[in-house]
Amino acid sequence: MLKSEMKAELVAVLGDAHVRDDTESRVSYSYDATPLYQSMPDGVVFPSTTQEVQSVLRIASKYNTPVIGRGSGSNLSADTVPVNGGLVMVMTRMNRILEIDKENLTATVQPGVYTQALHQAVEKEGLFYPPDPSSMKISTLGGNIAECSGGLRGLKYGTTKDYVLGLEAVLANGEILRTGGKLYKDVAGYDLTKLLIGSEGTLAIITEATLKLIPLPQSRRALVAHFDDLDAAARTVSAIIAAGIIPCTLEFMDRKTIQVVEEYARIGLPQEMDAILLIEQDGPPVLVEQDIQCIHRIAADNGAAHIAIAETEADGSRLLAARRSALSALARLRPTLILEDTTVPRSRIADMVRAINRIAAEYNLEICTFGHAGDGNLHPTFLTDARNQAEIERVEQAFADMVETALQLGGTITGEHGVGMAKAPFLEWQVGKTGIEVMKGIKRAFDPQGILNPGKIFSDRSLPRKGGT
Amino acid sequence: MTQTAPTKAKMVNHNAAASPWNELGRKLALTLDTEELTNCMRCGFCLPACPTYRETGLEAASPRGRIALMKAAHDGWMMPDPAFQQQMDFCLGCRACESACPADVRFGRLLEQSRAAIAEHAPQSQREKGLRKLFLRGLFPHRYRLRLMGATLALYRKTGLHWFVHKSGLARILPLHLRQLDRILPAASSQGVVERIGTVIPAQGKKRGRVGLFRGCIMDVVFADTNENTARLLAAAGYEVVIPPEQTCCGALHAHSGEEGEALELARHNIQTFRQADVDWIASNAGGCGAQLMETSYLLKDDAKWQADAHWFSTRIRDISQLLLAGNPLPLQSLPKRITYQHSCHLQNGMKVAGAPESLIRSIPDATYVDLFEGDRCCGSAGIYNLTHPETSMNILDEKMNHVKETAADILVTTNPGCLLQMKLGIERAGLHDRMEALHLVDLLMQSMKKGENAHERTEKAQ
Numbered sequence: 001m002l003k004s005e006m007k008a009e010l011v012a013v014l015g016d017a018h019v020r021d022d023t024e025s026r027v028s029y030s031y032d033a034t035p036l037y038q039s040m041p042d043g044v045v046f047p048s049t050t051q052e053v054q055s056v057l058r059i060a061s062k063y064n065t066p067v068i069g070r071g072s073g074s075n076l077s078a079d080t081v082p083v084n085g086g087l088v089m090v091m092t093r094m095n096r097i098l099e100i101d102k103e104n105l106t107a108t109v110q111p112g113v114y115t116q117a118l119h120q121a122v123e124k125e126g127l128f129y130p131p132d133p134s135s136m137k138i139s140t141l142g143g144n145i146a147e148c149s150g151g152l153r154g155l156k157y158g159t160t161k162d163y164v165l166g167l168e169a170v171l172a173n174g175e176i177l178r179t180g181g182k183l184y185k186d187v188a189g190y191d192l193t194k195l196l197i198g199s200e201g202t203l204a205i206i207t208e209a210t211l212k213l214i215p216l217p218q219s220r221r222a223l224v225a226h227f228d229d230l231d232a233a234a235r236t237v238s239a240i241i242a243a244g245i246i247p248c249t250l251e252f253m254d255r256k257t258i259q260v261v262e263e264y265a266r267i268g269l270p271q272e273m274d275a276i277l278l279i280e281q282d283g284p285p286v287l288v289e290q291d292i293q294c295i296h297r298i299a300a301d302n303g304a305a306h307i308a309i310a311e312t313e314a315d316g317s318r319l320l321a322a323r324r325s326a327l328s329a330l331a332r333l334r335p336t337l338i339l340e341d342t343t344v345p346r347s348r349i350a351d352m353v354r355a356i357n358r359i360a361a362e363y364n365l366e367i368c369t370f371g372h373a374g375d376g377n378l379h380p381t382f383l384t385d386a387r388n389q390a391e392i393e394r395v396e397q398a399f400a401d402m403v404e405t406a407l408q409l410g411g412t413i414t415g416e417h418g419v420g421m422a423k424a425p426f427l428e429w430q431v432g433k434t435g436i437e438v439m440k441g442i443k444r445a446f447d448p449q450g451i452l453n454p455g456k457i458f459s460d461r462s463l464p465r466k467g468g469t
Numbered sequence: 470m471t472q473t474a475p476t477k478a479k480m481v482n483h484n485a486a487a488s489p490w491n492e493l494g495r496k497l498a499l500t501l502d503t504e505e506l507t508n509c510m511r512c513g514f515c516l517p518a519c520p521t522y523r524e525t526g527l528e529a530a531s532p533r534g535r536i537a538l539m540k541a542a543h544d545g546w547m548m549p550d551p552a553f554q555q556q557m558d559f560c561l562g563c564r565a566c567e568s569a570c571p572a573d574v575r576f577g578r579l580l581e582q583s584r585a586a587i588a589e590h591a592p593q594s595q596r597e598k599g600l601r602k603l604f605l606r607g608l609f610p611h612r613y614r615l616r617l618m619g620a621t622l623a624l625y626r627k628t629g630l631h632w633f634v635h636k637s638g639l640a641r642i643l644p645l646h647l648r649q650l651d652r653i654l655p656a657a658s659s660q661g662v663v664e665r666i667g668t669v670i671p672a673q674g675k676k677r678g679r680v681g682l683f684r685g686c687i688m689d690v691v692f693a694d695t696n697e698n699t700a701r702l703l704a705a706a707g708y709e710v711v712i713p714p715e716q717t718c719c720g721a722l723h724a725h726s727g728e729e730g731e732a733l734e735l736a737r738h739n740i741q742t743f744r745q746a747d748v749d750w751i752a753s754n755a756g757g758c759g760a761q762l763m764e765t766s767y768l769l770k771d772d773a774k775w776q777a778d779a780h781w782f783s784t785r786i787r788d789i790s791q792l793l794l795a796g797n798p799l800p801l802q803s804l805p806k807r808i809t810y811q812h813s814c815h816l817q818n819g820m821k822v823a824g825a826p827e828s829l830i831r832s833i834p835d836a837t838y839v840d841l842f843e844g845d846r847c848c849g850s851a852g853i854y855n856l857t858h859p860e861t862s863m864n865i866l867d868e869k870m871n872h873v874k875e876t877a878a879d880i881l882v883t884t885n886p887g888c889l890l891q892m893k894l895g896i897e898r899a900g901l902h903d904r905m906e907a908l909h910l911v912d913l914l915m916q917s918m919k920k921g922e923n924a925h926e927r928t929e930k931a932q
Contacts, residue, residue: 024552027541028529033512046526073528074513092526114517138516264571328512331572335507387507 111142
């Protein structure tokens with residue numbers, strides 16, 4: 001529940017309907033898509049303008065109350081779980097596409113716009129906004145920016161950070177910060193735009209974004225290659241890139257993932273194969289055809305057991321849609337899924353997959369692996385049950401082991417989901433003490449009171465590293 | 470990666486003083502399916518599919534939110550309260566979230582378990598309790614009383630009372646949408662399908678099997694013509710049709726409004742009836758009934774004595790569209806109309822039937838099938854939702870009618886009596902009644918077939 005004076009001030013700004021602290025509202029904003037984390041906020045607010053966001057932050061500063069910005073709560077790092085209570089600030093009422101500028105190739109949006117809604121709006125104009133997290137149907141652009149979401153098209157087009165040109169954000173004290181603009185070139189001072197992208201709601205609340213658009217590719221074509229040997233799949237990935245082809249999508253699924261996705265989507269995936277690669281290329285039809293034929297040859301040369309080219313663009317879209325549902329579909333096997341996004345250099349994928357399989361055996365756990373093979377971003381997913389405490393403890397140990405392995409292979413603890421709470425204990429392993437201190441300094445500069453999304457990124461729990469630093 | 474205990478929430482002590490809400494909490498802890506609750510991984514894929522989330526933008530009004538509320542009540546860190554009850558009532562029960570859920574969470578079951586607990590324990594007004602008892606226990610399961618209601622409704626129209634109510638201004642005391650609903654109600658009939666065509670109709674042409682017709686309760690009073698047409702179409706498609714007169718209501722409205730015990734009784738009765746009739750399939754022509762009948766086996770999962778029969782029953786339920794598509798081709802004749810299709814939620818999300826009704830429409834010679842934008846979204850009828858939540862129901866309906874208008878169709882087809890009435894109401898509200906009509910799929914097919922019969926008769930006469 002909110003303190004009555006504070007609630008009165010919030011109501012004066014937002015109106016009665018948009019300030020809630022009843023049990024029902026607090027319960028329903030106590031979680032996001034991350035398993036194992038849940039915590040009740042004191043209240044929930046739904047601002048509709050930048051000025052309202054500003055007022056809420058001023059009130060929150062005055063009462064020294066945490067504020068957690070939230071879109072659809074589809075993130076997987078527990079970043080929107082109000083672990084220290086406070087106010088959850090839901091941004092979904094700020095959901096307008098303010099402008100699509102065809103001359104400058106930009107879109108200006110409010111944070112609550114659904115990612116897919118922007119895709120649809122710009123594609124109607126023959127333009128393209130490539131970042132496509134699997135949750136794009138529901139995830140909001142503000143959330144994408146705060147988390148620096150990746151997606152299936154990251155290999156060729158990059159991720160969210162490559163498409164944000166400018167931001168409007170409100171700082172913890174209620175001051176409005178504007179960064180960048182409709183400029184492709186801009187080196188005035190520190191790059192605060194990039195700093196806010198992926199800052200996980202700990203530095204400011206994003207209230208508007210100017211995004212870069214590119215021309216919509218003329219056509220797209222998908223291909224699926226089946227492998228009865230993991231290494232053959234990994235070799236194929238390397239060989240495609242070595243041949244100078246950058247597909248827009250290059251996805252990997254292991255045997256178990258294939259089986260489950262097939263059960264859900266019924267699209268004819270082979271259930272007896274060790275791995276498949278889903279590959280899509282886009283661009284002018286002639287070049288797409290040329291690349292797809294070349295990929296076909298490379299896959300065959302590298303030992304693919306079967307290769308099929310999608311007949312139409314729609315067939316290809318169906319394949320990729322099925323892949324996007326992989327995580328949730330795995331929930332048919334075990335109730336709790338703990339999805340990781342350890343990422344390694346592309347050339348080390350086979351090593352990483354083998355290590356994952358070794359870890360699964362060692363800790364007696366079930367792990368399915370799928371992910372963005374093209375950019376080395378894997379999603380090893382623990383299939384477990386939150387009610388089985390012993391197993392959950394083994395998961396934690398196995399996860400630490402996996403992080404260790406990824407770092408040894410030159411990788412990162414998180415490729416696209418962010419640190420949040422789930423990976424906070426490992427951040428120091430990757431960035432070192434100095435890295436942590438610099439980051440904390442930045443946090444203090446933006447939010448001296450520490451009210452913006454406390455408990456995220458930085459952990460009190462420092463874990464000893466197995467291999468030493 | 471440690472579980473954060475829900476902070477600042479007091480664990481509810483269900484052994485404390487016995488309030489109705491406390492009792493409700495205990496009941497939820499006992500009866501909610503723990504597996505289903507745990508299977509929701511909160512990915513949020515259900516959010517865009519949910520009509521009430523789209524209406525409100527509130528997490529609590531989404532499937533993920535409602536499951537979180539149920540789980541909180543089940544696990545004892547939230548005391549169910551009037552807000553909890555309202556949120557469960559506010560759900561349309563369209564189950565679109567189930568079709569959208571990659572993790573295969575059966576939200577409909579959780580909703581019904583919650584509503585059953587609410588019906589048993591939450592404080593209700595005497596009026597509500599009385600109404601529930603009157604309709605769910607006193608009317609739907611009783612064939613004779615239903616017939617009597619049909620006769621009364623028919624009389625209401627025939628005697629001019631209907632006209633009087635509208636002309637005298639008496640109707641003005643009703644809310645607008647009820648007045649409109651009264652205008653579009655079809656002529657009820659005291660003659661159900663059995664009274665009209667008997668209990669066995671022989672197959673025509675190559676025999677495809679023996680089908681038991683599930684005639685429903687309201688369906689057989691308000692849409693008796695449709696029931697008759699269903700039987701005739703099945704026969705034309707090569708099925709021997711039996712209509713066991715002992716069958717009763719499917720129990721869907723009971724289950725949806727929490728009268729679980731009554732639903733169980735009805736289920737046992739129907740299993741016995743159709744088991745004795747020795748049929749290959751049981752045909753349903755109402756998505757709501759069909760989906761409920763398919764749940765029979767889950768409903769009786771804890772009843773060892775009935776399990777095998779319940780499984781037999783559940784796996785034999787087919788929608789009329791599936792049987793017609795699999796049977797002998799119907800002698801359909803030219804119907805040069807633009808036709809669009811509004812899915813019945815329970816046919817699509819409950820029975821998982823999509824494609825068969827559209828294929829049948831497409832098979833009508835000279836008919837043009839037009840896709841309805843968001844035809845797979847609930848129309849807002851949802852059982853008695855349009856009576857309990859008129860505002861939301863009408864918002865959803867009016868939005869739907871905008872899309873219907875876009876199709877410029879002559880005929881809007883549905884496959885469920887509730888949806889059909891709602892579509893007729895929508896057409897009335899949108900002022901489209903002189904441009905288009907709403908028809909049950911079965912009546913549409915019969916129209917196309919009868920045209921042939923009439924044409925045939927005409928040629929015979931001419932000769």
